Amino acid sequence: MRYIYILIFLGFVSFPGKAAINSQSELADFAKGAELWFAVESNLLAEPSTFSGSISLINNSAQALPAGNADWQIYLHMVRRINSTEQAGLTLQHIQGDLHRISPTKNFKGLAVGETLQLNFQSAPWIISYSDFMPRAFIVAAGLTPEIFANTDTEEFSHFVRPMTEPRQLLRNIGNGDKFATMTDQQRYRQNQTADNALLSNAELQRRIVPSPAKLQMFDGNIALSSKWQLHLSAELQHEGRYLQQQLQQYFGSDITFAQTPGKQQIKLKLAAPHPSLAAESYQLKIRGNVVEITGTDKAGVFYGIQSLLALLPVRDQATTPVRLPQLFISDQPRYRWRGMHYDMGRNFHGIEVTLRLIEQMARYKLNRLHLHLTEDEGWRLEIPGLPELTELGAYRCFDLTEQHCLLTQLGTGPHPSGSGNGYYSREQFIQLLRHAQAHHIQVIPEIDLPGHARAAIKAMESRYQRLNQAEQPEQAAQYRLTEDHDLSDYLTVQNYNDNSVNVCLESSYQFVDKVISELQQMYLDAGTELTLFHMGGDEVAKGSWQGSPACQQLIAKPDNGINSVDDLKPYFINRVAQLTAKRGLALAAWEDGLMATAAQPFARKQFQNPQVVVNAWDNIWEWGYGDRAYLFANAGYNVVQSPGTNLYFDHPQEAHPAERGYYWAARSTDTEKVFFYRPDHLYHNAEFTRDGTEITDLAALLGRELPQLEKPENMLGIQGQVWSETIRTAAQLEQMVYPRLIALAERAWHKAGWEPDKTSMAARADWQHFSQRLVSHELPRLQLTNSGHYLPPPGAIRDNGKLMANVAWPGLIIEYSVDQGQSWQHFQQPLTASAKQIWLRSKLGGVTSRIIKL
The missing domain is CATH 3.20.20.80 (Glycosidases)
Incomplete structure (x- = not known):
């Protein structure tokens, strides 16, 4: 049974405002001053898979909404469909998709300056995420251009969605009871508490490329790659050679040249002789002496060998000339086509x-x-x-x-x-x-x-x-x-x-x-x-x-x-x-x-x-x-x-x-x-x-x-x-x-991976630890260098006897804290004496930060 009811809360009206919206400026002023808010009231209703919510309109503008069947409507985006209804002089109607409309009838009593109007409704299924509520609600009036409520014209949900902090908001009436409780800062702290004795050294991190190759054999020593090296390749691999040249140019500041004949201090690209045993897109990468050699079963294989070579290079802003590369041999092929x-x-x-x-x-x-x-x-x-x-x-x-x-x-x-x-x-x-x-x-x-x-x-x-x-x-x-x-x-x-x-x-x-x-x-x-x-x-x-x-x-x-x-x-x-x-x-x-x-x-x-x-x-x-x-x-x-x-x-x-x-x-x-x-x-x-x-x-x-x-x-x-x-x-x-x-x-x-399917094995946990460490040391910094954004998990934190302890999910992330609500940030060193009433924390890597947590 879907239902909706409307409650109008009338407060002291200090300034009645004008009784009608007659111009674009009046409509704009109303949308700028008034606020429209969404809220989840409860996800724990008796009827399974339903929730109750509310839509509030707070008239902080200098313009009243007129009584009666005036020619204005409010449109809002709501991914949960609300059945059309009429209550207290207003109709709430589903249009199409997530679009809904609120319209006055002849029985509407008006909304004066200072008043709040709240619509309470029930719909399905639950809402347990702020992003379920869509921004940019707007008001229209006859002959005028629509105006967006200013507080909803943003991607910051806190400006138009009420906080969800109570169990009735965060848990669902589902199955045998919702066991997916909202993650707390303390739970995240305990979850992040893993031994760090499996961490890789810098040398090991360099060769822990992503994705992992099928076979990797290490040799002693390394080589020095510089702009003096040359590229040698066959005519059919010109495109792959140009690609590698462009990528290396970012390290050396100038193009390495192409060699006409094979020799030393060369990166050689070649195709393997066709053979039924060779899988498509496979390659071999050999780094030894004064030669880097990439052999692919096809052009794609050569290209993927190039990616593995590039993955061995340091992150660009850490690079110096020459670049040191480990001597190794990789034989690799894809798991899936x-x-x-x-x-x-x-x-x-x-x-x-x-x-x-x-x-x-x-x-x-x-x-x-x-x-x-x-x-x-x-x-x-x-x-x-x-x-x-x-x-x-x-x-x-x-x-x-x-x-x-x-x-x-x-x-x-x-x-x-x-x-x-x-x-x-x-x-x-x-x-x-x-x-x-x-x-x-x-x-x-x-x-x-x-x-x-x-x-x-x-x-x-x-x-x-x-x-x-x-x-x-x-x-x-x-x-x-x-x-x-x-x-x-x-x-x-x-x-x-x-x-x-x-x-x-x-x-x-x-x-x-x-x-x-x-x-x-x-x-x-x-x-x-x-x-x-x-x-x-x-x-x-x-x-x-x-x-x-x-x-x-x-x-x-x-x-x-x-x-x-x-x-x-x-x-x-x-x-x-x-x-x-x-x-x-x-x-x-x-x-x-x-x-x-x-x-x-x-x-x-x-x-x-x-x-x-x-x-x-x-x-x-x-x-x-x-x-x-x-x-x-x-x-x-x-x-x-x-x-x-x-x-x-x-x-x-x-x-x-x-x-x-x-x-x-x-x-x-x-x-x-x-x-x-x-x-x-x-x-x-x-x-x-x-x-x-x-x-x-x-x-x-x-x-x-x-x-x-x-x-x-x-x-x-x-x-x-x-x-x-x-x-x-x-x-x-x-x-x-x-x-x-x-x-x-x-x-x-x-x-x-060799540990599949047992993800609980020591080998599996170590593999994840190494992968996440490599993310922080190499892969995410490379993303940032290409102007690509990415996610960072927020830190976990716990207060204990006046001290604040915090940790991160991925090895190598740093933690910053603020005691002035984000005005300034400092590097976190634990334990931190937690004398401030509220402390903000965030994970950080380069120019990217996580969602802020507040303790």
């Missing part, structure tokens, strides 16, 4: 520069697949020639209820097209991106999410339809239309949309898909590469889609077409796209739920007429009993990329704390250590806790069934990290969520 990273810029677009940096960092750590989630309900992010509405309308969100100029504002963008998350890649930028990826031996996988999650495309093509109809070109107008008149289908998606499913019964829908694919292929060709795999999404198609479609009723009524009900329409659509891609020589990819016939069984592989179908298996066996789908799909003949939400979703919080950004539906938190300890060859070992935090000791007993085993390991392509961007509005936020979890992902994708 698919080592991927998925990036969603459909929800929020962050610009091309951060994508180019992502490609560079992926290459540094030998990741080779970039899965770009280019389209969503909230945005279409790629220019398609001939379909200008896709980006002119579909790439921007603003306040336009008619959606003739932009999509409805969502996810904290606010009312203006200049708001956060808007934008797209131009065709030229995307070609630039493809060339950059190719130069770094990364394959870009484009995803156009269909048939669900397609609201941006649907609205854009409706705009095109209307434009061409008005120009009296009805046939051209209907060519790429994705919906139809008189469709009475009634559904609601997980993200609270009721109009985001492409109509799979219209031939124009398939013309649209083919048009987009053909333009993608041409962009790849213009970039000097080839599109080989098209990702169609296929996920989260809402039940009820197409039930009220006249075109679908006609299709179902046709005899002998294999379509007997609405349930047959999704596989029909998938197979049509499979055929389209096969005709164009492309493999097809989709998310797992798009390819499931039932909750326990995938569609038969032969049902889809395409030689290769790749599936991203993302679900969790320890929540809904579906996490064995990676094995089910592989056994059924699909190619599988493990993409589990519990371990490899980088949009989840990095700690169980409300101040940590991200959704938490799959796991309460996913830190870098959890990514590091993902064991892809032992899927069920990763099932450690249920959603409520209960430890799993017998997974089969928990699920009440026998667990399938992997029968066709050859179909397991690899693993992939995912970052979804609902709560990620800026490039800085994106990099905070991605790094350094991406580096741990790369370690597991490239290297199979």
Whole structure:
């Protein structure tokens, strides 16, 4: 039972203010002076999976809100859907997605200066993170430009979300009681208390490169690499040679030269003679005497050998000439052929520069697949020639209820097209991106999410339809239309949309898909590469889609077409796209739920007429009993990329704390250590806790069934990290969520550790200690030198007998403290005499600091 009620608290009114909003300046003054606040009241309601919250409007402005049915409304972003209601003269109405509206009726008594209005509501599921609340609530009035409430026009949640400090706010009514208690500073301190006798020396740290090589043999002594050295390589490796030259130039201040003939003091790049025993992308690196030699089975192998050589160099701002390198021999090859990273810029677009940096960092750590989630309900992010509405309308969100100029504002963008998350890649930028990826031996996988999650495309093509109809070109107008008149289908998606499913019964829908694919292929060709795999999404198609479609009723009524009900329409659509891609020589990819016939069984592989179908298996066996789908799909003949939400979703919080950004539906938190300890060859070992935090000791007993085993390991392509961007509005936020979890992902994708699957062994704990030490000494400083941001875990701390003790999660981080609320910071040396009433602490590395903790 959802309910909402409204309480109005009236205080002493010292200045009544004007009775109406008549001008832009008055509206602006009200939005600047008034404050809108969100709060969680309780997550421990009697009804499971629900919470109570409140929305408060504090009128600190000099402008009153008039009584009665005045022409003003307040719009706010709220990812939890609140059912429409009318109370105390106000209506609260859900519009679409996360957009809600508060409107006055004739019974509204007004809001004078100094008054506070509070709306209390109940919704589902819980909210235990500040980032669930979206910024940029705004007020509109007839004929005036919308104005954002100033206190919400920020990414600092403390300016518009009330603190969550009580157990009723921090714990959930879930399962047998929420055992994932919010991390405290004291718990973090105890968690960080690990012996440091496993720490590596500087020499050992230098050769502990990431990802770890398969074999490393050390020799005595080292060599001195300087600008006097030369590069010697064959003609087919000119690109890799130029790349290495550019990287070394950053150390030596000038280019090392190319040698025409082999000799001493040379870095030699060469390809190995072809042999069936040599794995693709493998390499050997030999540093001995006056020669550095990199031999790859292919160009990618040579490139990865270069990355290992660069990883042996000191961090650039520590470098001197010459650079000392240990004498060693590395023989290395990848664990998996698919080592991927998925990036969603459909929800929020962050610009091309951060994508180019992502490609560079992926290459540094030998990741080779970039899965770009280019389209969503909230945005279409790629220019398609001939379909200008896709980006002119579909790439921007603003306040336009008619959606003739932009999509409805969502996810904290606010009312203006200049708001956060808007934008797209131009065709030229995307070609630039493809060339950059190719130069770094990364394959870009484009995803156009269909048939669900397609609201941006649907609205854009409706705009095109209307434009061409008005120009009296009805046939051209209907060519790429994705919906139809008189469709009475009634559904609601997980993200609270009721109009985001492409109509799979219209031939124009398939013309649209083919048009987009053909333009993608041409962009790849213009970039000097080839599109080989098209990702169609296929996920989260809402039940009820197409039930009220006249075109679908006609299709179902046709005899002998294999379509007997609405349930047959999704596989029909998938197979049509499979055929389209096969005709164009492309493999097809989709998310797992798009390819499931039932909750326990995938569609038969032969049902889809395409030689290769790749599936991203993302679900969790320890929540809904579906996490064995990676094995089910592989056994059924699909190619599988493990993409589990519990371990490899980088949009989840990095700690169980409300101040940590991200959704938490799959796991309460996913830190870098959890990514590091993902064991892809032992899927069920990763099932450690249920959603409520209960430890799993017998997974089969928990699920009440026998667990399938992997029968066709050859179909397991690899693993992939995912970052979804609902709560990620800026490039800085994106990099905070991605790094350094991406580096741990790369370690597991490239290297199979000897301790797997037992992560509790001494060898496993030492490996993590060494990895985290290397993060601090080399990898994170290198990220900073490329202007990439990253996350740092806050310190743990405890007060004991008047003294303050603090520690860090990763060896080598420093701790700073402040006794003047952040006005000044000092280096922490423990124990610190804790005489100040409140002390602020933070971890620091270079120019990056962690979230502040306050004791």
